[in-house]
Amino acid sequence: MANFDIIEDLKWRGAINQETDEAGLREYLQTHDDLALYCGVDPTGDSLHIGHLIPFMILKRFQEAGYHPVIIIGGGTGAIGDPSGRKSERVLQTAEQVKHNEQALTTQMEQLFGTENFEIVNNIEWLGKIGLIDFLRDYSKFFQVNTMLNKDVIASRLDSGISFTEFAYQILQAIDFYQLNKNYGVQLQIGGSDQWGNITAGIDLIHKLAGPDQQAFGLTIPLMLKADGTKFGKSAGGAVWLDPEKTSPYEFYQFWINQDDRDVVKYLKYFTFLSREEIEDLAQETEKEPWKRTAQKRLAEEVTRFVHGDSGLSEAQMITQSLFSGDIKNLSVKQIEQGLKSAPAAVAEDKPQNIIDFLVDTKIESSKRQAREDVKNGAIYLNGDRQQSVDFEVNPSSAFAGKYVIVRKGKKKYTLVTIK
Template identity: 85%
Template sequence: MAKFDILEDLKWRGAINQETDEEGLREYLKNHDDLALYCGTDPTGDSLHIGHLIPFMILKRFQLAGYHPVILIGGGTGAIGDPSGRKTERVLQTAEQVKENEKKLTAQMKKLFGTENFEIVNNAEWLGKMNLLDFLRDYGKFFQVNNMLNKDVVASRLENGISFTEFSYQILQAIDFYHLNKDHNVQMQIGGSDQWGNITAGIDLIHKLEGSDQKAFGLTIPLMLKADGTKFGKSAGGAVWLDPEKTSPYEFYQFWINQDDRDVVKYLKYFTFLSHEEIEELAEKTEKEPWKRAAQKKLAEEVTKFVHGEEGLKEAKMITEALFSGNIKDLSVKQIEQGLSSAPSAEADKEKKNIVEFLVDTKIEPSKRQAREDVKNGAIYVNGDRQQDLEFEVDPSSAFDGKYVIIRKGKRKYTLVHVK
């Protein structure tokens, strides 16, 4: 049995949007410790981003409470594409793309959920074996078209049109829940708020095929909005990915540490496994000492460690500290690329050049007069060292494998100069 009330914990965290049968689920949890629940993701891309992470964080909470999480990788449904949240038809991917994406998403999930009390299934295993007549006879006859048209994800598409392919997606997802309920003893599905119609369609199908007493529950998570009303999950550079090759651990860490005071407590509740007491203490610090950004630092540490492990967090903090202090000489080329990926950049050739000329040629300084003034005043740093000598020559081959020259102007205004 779970040691605490998982549903009350989720409510405190603001993580429940809708439940199909709260009373029935509470009763089930009270009398059983074998709840299995699933969340699905289609392999329409080769990485999840932090917006996708939200329902999987809920799944992880159930795992930590002693329940059995199941991840469904939609090798079958991913070949079609969920119409949810889209105004136009999804571009279908090749079978090879879907397979490659499946591998990468599976690896990400194993990293997040470990190997204990956890399993991954792929709906291509059962959907791929079904022929058209089986689909229509065994399942299609249980779905009323008028009910399907009323589902939010379909209704929102009717004005612009929706193909039969995407229209049928909700039937396939319902079959998934039915299959997992019958053959894997999965009693609950969780998903984003846009999945409510698909989840309830699955529960209806289970009850029609297995009887109304069959245990099947659904739970959705609220749409997450930032305090300014915009959708959560994007940075200035686009989506924040879980794949370290797409979003480095340093960039990932910086995304979280730069969150608004108005949002940080909500994100601590959603994205960390800190106790209620720890989060309330951080909320108090945010209110009384916001300039210390204690909550943001803790948020960044916890989420980066969860997604990228201790090593990823260690590297992110090391790069952050080096750039903050200006002590960048010990950073590797790869770490420099992580830390300054969004910094202003310039190009220079391999020849040694007088510092004043170098600053003007790379457009770091607008004029030789300004360059001389900043050098003399000690505002210019080359590869981590302050340079006040107007005769100093910048040698592009002297650091960072000859690939970069790092110019810092003032406290933290870096320029990454690429050596051609």
């Protein structure tokens, strides 16, 4: 393990914000090959989004280096709700919702990490067995209220108010680290910068219960901001999900390929497993020939393959190329729905119609005169074919199972016409 300095690699990638004991962690890595580390996720939803990838990419890098990642699916903490970053109380979920979400997140984690040298645990296994008296006697007595009040995430909620339920969340997370350290040999916790207080509370609890020499470390990740100062992770349509039913592989691919030149190298360092030499070469290409968007294409390729596999990447690239070239005839209905989900939309009746009337009725053209001019000039394509006859009859049943007519005006302006 000593041949590869993972801490130095993480620093080069801009992936470290704070460490509780860098010297101690480095010494441990140099003298041991059994490091186990963890990160947790609460089952507040049935899919991860790309914001969740930020800490999990660090776990994956440790796994690639031969270390042992553990992920907590927070069946216990998820029933409570982390106050982090919120100005109001979470709405508590039903047990059925939590269970469903646990199963969905477990499946996604197994896709990202595989089954070798990796494990998933659920903190309901130990939190669910702690009675109220045990919680107060065995754990809560080690936490000072004044110290808890000074934690950033708690202090930010004092004016608006915070329930004891969410106030006590950091105790539950500290118990998680203690239990993992004691029973699973976990020495390192990874989290976002907002988790620093929870991580240090866990290390303090370990030292109080297991002794000051018990080895436990924490590492947080910087808040990831885009070049314009806004928070990374959202698209115009909202969250970018890992679930292909929520965000299709094509949409996922497009999110990455459309990243700003100012951000792309940072994301290559963070979200791909490319070497330093490969990333530096791509950085030079971006600087010299930014119009080729070589770095963005490689970023989209690497991350889409990581999340959706080779088949998801192939489909995303095929849809991208088909829409770019205009050769859409071989796309399936589902692929059309993926590729044109965000395109302008219109509705038409299920009947043959003259092309000029069709273009005006769907408001693709503002007038019959403009429609005739664009058709004659070859600017109108229907279902991938250029149509230059003003007498052409649009037959909705001729393609895409009669569900859609795809109109392209000029080189790139698509309209998805749904047939009713």
